Amino acid sequence: MIIQAQNVSYIYSEGGPFEKGALKDVSMTVESGAFIGIIGHTGSGKSTLVQHFNGLLRPTGGKVIVCGADTLDKKADLKTVRAKVGLVFQYPEHQLFAETVYKDIAFAPGNMGFSADETDAAVRESAALVGLSETLFEKSPFELSGGQKRRAAIAGVLAMRPQVLVLDEPTAGLDPRGREDILSQIKRLHAETGMTVILVSHGMEDIANCVDYLYVMDHGTIAMQGTPAEVYSRYERLEQMGLTAPQVTRLMKQRYGVDVCTVEQAKDYILGVLRRA
Ligand SMILES: Nc1ncnc2c1ncn2[C@@H]1O[C@H](COP(=O)(O)OP(=O)(O)O)[C@@H](O)[C@H]1O
Ligand SMILES: [Mg+2]
Known part of the structure; x- marks a missing residue:
């Protein structure tokens, strides 16, 4: 496995007047090469959790092992x-x-x-992976469209x-076309690079047809997990957590x-049903 969270808790400003518990007893395992989804209502703890995966935040309880390293280990x-x-x-x-x-995408590798x-090779390769044309390299990032900016930022990390x-939330704030573009690039990236x-x-809606396995967060805990079909079949429970199942899931159920x-x-x-009839 490449990432493991074991009974992770996280409290913001622990001991202070604005103490806020954001994660409670969260455990998950991510295998190398997997495509994992994490969904949950705003405030459920998703961003707090994923910041533990690169050591940006470190658990106040439990531990996180990333590529063999315990992030709490001094x-x-x-x-x-x-x-x-x-x-x-x-x-x-x-x-x-x-x-x-170009300089934006080149920043992190240069720094490392x-x-x-x-x-140069990394910049060209990652721009290609997110479908960003090299003709945009000499433009200011501020001249790009919303979707192009998002791709440039992803390329900078890649x-x-x-x-x-x-x-x-890579599709937040994009129009439906932009959302679909980004998601299909991410799917392609996973398929091509492993x-x-x-x-x-x-x-x-977004992630049903990309991910192999899904975790659902609610109030700082993992409320549900499974394949997308397993999770989505319990749409009544999901709706209690402020999530709406895709219309097609409801209808087919x-x-x-x-x-x-x-x-x-x-x-x-449906085609199978018709064929058998
Ligand atoms: N820097 C912070 N200081 C204090 N509380 C925070 C901070 N960031 C997030 N929180 C709180 O932690 C909880 C989880 O937030 P977050 O991880 O951002 O959830 P999500 O990404 O699912 O919307 C929320 O109640 C949020 O208000
Ligand atoms: Mg968030």
């Missing part, structure tokens, strides 16, 4: 952990700052001591050549009593 090399687990924050384009798109040639890519991917979302989470799966099922 001797753990957190710089290496941060390079192995690339975290793309929510609204990552707010962190674009360089004069050009890649040579100029290695950096350029470190991490083993794990964590994306915190990189471990952890995708966080506050909705369910009510009409046929089957668990599906994408229109594609519903089509296959």
Whole structure:
């Protein structure tokens, strides 16, 4: 396994007047090469959890092991952990700052001591992985469209050549077309590189047809886990947690009593029924 959280708790400002418990007894295991989803209502603890995966936050209870390193271990090399687990924050384009798109993507590898040639190769490769054209390299990041900015920010993290890519709500604030584009790029990236991917979302529609395994967070705990079909079949419970199952899941459950989470799966099922009839 590449990441393991064992009974993790996290309290913001512990002992202070604004103490806030954000995670309670969270355990999860991420195998190398997996595509994992984490969903949950706003405030359920998703961002707090994933910041533990690259050592940015360290548990106030329990422990997190990343690529063999216990992030609480004083001797753990957190710089290496941060390079192995690339975290793309929510609204990552707010962190674009360089004069050009190229320099922005080149920032992290340059900082990590890649040579100029290695950096150049990493920039071109990661731009290609997110579908960002090299013709945009000399533009200012501020001239890009919303979707292009998001891709540039993701490419900046990929350029470190991490083993794990964590994306915190990568489609937030994009229009449906932009959402679909980013998701299909992420799917392609996982398929082509075999990189471990952890995708966080506050909705369910987005990630049903990407991830192999899904964790549902509620009030700082893991409330449910399983394959998307297993999780989505319990949509009444999900709705109690403020999540809405895809329409197609509801419809297929009510009409046929089957668990599906994408229109594609519903089509296959109905075609099967028709064929047998
Ligand atoms: N820096 C912080 N200081 C104090 N409380 C915080 C901080 N960041 C998040 N929280 C609180 O921790 C809880 C979990 O937040 P978060 O991990 O951001 O959830 P999500 O990403 O699922 O929306 C929320 O109640 C939030 O208000
Ligand atoms: Mg969040």
